[in-house]
Amino acid sequence: MVSADKIAQEPLHPSAVNISATPMGSERMEMRKRQMSVQQESAAGGAAPAQQGQPGQANPRGSNACCFCWCCCCSCSWNEDRDERNQKASYDVKEETSDCEDCPKPTLEEVRTWGQSFDKLMCCPAGRNAFRQFLRTEFSEENMLFWLACEEFSKDANKTPVEERARVIYEDYISILSPKEVSLDSRVRESINRNMQEPNLQTFEDAQLQIYTLMQRDSYPRYMNSAAYKNLLNTLSEQSPES
16 A cells, blocks of 8 residues: 555656646637637627627537527527518408408397307307407407308309319318318318319318307307307397387
8 A cells, every 4th residue: 555655755747737727728718719700700790699699608519600590590580480470361360351241230139049049149140240259359260251151152153163262262261371270170171172173062061060060069158158248238238228
């Protein structure tokens, strides 16, 4: 066993003295070089946006700003473009659907019948308008729009533009790329895709029924319990001569 006195008497090797100092000095020099490189790129207008907010940090991926900032600026830039497209699409939907059906103001008796069944509400133009405005607050107005489009499509006796009108409905409400896409199960969607090869007036019948049932079971009960319906009912009650 080597004694402690012998270890104390042995001289330290010069390289052992500088083992911690040398790398630290090298790192500082390297960092300084990279900082100067970043500053030069900034002056030339070529610095990465992520580096502008971190003046004391070196680029871990070298001077290629695109490689360094892909996850910080390139992806965010793409997301900003996507958000802008979505906002524009949403704005277009609101612009297209801002006008409801032309109809007289509903009477108290009509509004009361809406609470009896969904069919009675949908048979009344004023009821469809009021329900559509409620769906807009739930961001599901496309269901009513699709149902109305199918009604107009199936009742049009003009057979000539069937293919064109079917394509418009498909692109507006069936296509997965549309901001107004309605929720359909795979069976109905596959049936529509087959029928679109030779569209006819019955092409969207199953889809229209499915959306009608969805509104009846999901949105209609909420509308009956909503403040919008109750306020309308109370307002007409107060204006009625019977009250």
